[in-house]
C-alpha cells in the first residue's frame with residue numbers, strides 16, 4: 292500500500308483552514324449566499340421527515356416511490372444550488388471515482404472507506420448508466436447528501452446529462468422500474484445543479500474529466516453559469532470530458548467532446564493556481580487508479596469488474612498522506 296505526502300508544505304491548522312475557507316467565501320458569489328441562516332431556512336422550506344426511513348430502504352437496494360424521488364430531488368436541488376462551482380472541502384476526505392450504477396460497489400466503498408457520515412466523501416461523478424442499479428445508486432447518494440450535506444460532496448460527471456443518460460442506461464432503467472420517464476426527468480433537473488469541481492485544502496482539485504483551453508484560473512471556474520445541461524463544447528464540457536494525454540498542449544479529444552491536455556498544461560495550471568494534484572475519474576484502470584503527468588494527475592475509478600475484471604479504488608487523503616484502497620467484488624453485481 293503506497294503512502295506519500297500529497298499536501299507536503301501545507302501545514303494548515305484548523306483555525307487557518309477556517310480562515311482560508313472564509314477568504315474564498317468572499318471571492319465566490321455563490322458561496323457568499325451560503326450562510327447558516329439561509330441554509331437553515333432552505334432546509335425548513337421542505338423538510339423531509341422520512342429521510343432516515345428512505346436511506347434505510349435505499350441501503351437495501353430498493354427503490355423509492357416516484358413521488359418520493361421527486362421530493363428527494365427537490366430537496367437536494369435546494370442544497371446543491373447553493374454550492375459553488377468550486378466547492379471547498381477539508382481533509383481527511385475519501386475520494387471516489389465512477390460508479391456506473393454499480394450499487395454493490397458503492398456499498399463496498401462505504402465498507403472499505405468508512406460509513407457515512409463518519410467518513411467525509413468526495414464523489415467525482417458518473418453515478419449512473421452502464422450498470423443495472425443506477426436508480427438505487429444515485430438515489431442513495433442524493434439521500435445521503437440531504438442527510439449529511441457537509442460530509443457528502445457530489446460532483447457532476449459527463450454521464451449526468453440528458454444526451455448521455457438517455458442512451459447509456461438511466462433512462463431505460465427508470466422506464467423499466469417506474470413505468471415512465473418522470474423519475475429520469477427529476478434526476479436531469481437535479482443534475483443541472485451539481486457542482487463542477489472541488490478544492491481540497493486549497494491544493495488538490497477534484498473534477499470528473501480535466502482541464503480546458505478556456506480556463507486558466509479557479510476564479511474562471513467559479514464564474515461559470517453551470518445551471519444548464521452539459522454543453523457539447525466550451526469550459527463546462529471540457530471539465531467533464533477532458534483527459535490527460537501524452538502530448539504537449541491541448542488537442543481535441545478522440546471522444547468527440549472535451550480535450551486531451553498535456554503534462555505542460557497541467558504544470559502551468561497547477562503553478563498558476565497553487566495546486567499539487569488534479570484528481571479525476573472518467574477513466575477505468577485495471578488497478579482502480581493511475582497516475583499521469585509525473586504524479587500531477589490521478590485517475591480513480593470505483594466500479595469493479597467494469598472492464599477486464601478491473602479493481603475499484605478510493606483515495607484517502609489526510610493532511611500529509613494519501614492512500615489508495617482497492618477492492619473487487621467476487622461477482623458482477
Ligand SMILES: [Mn+2]
Nearest residue numbers: 417448449573
Ligand atoms: Mn466519464
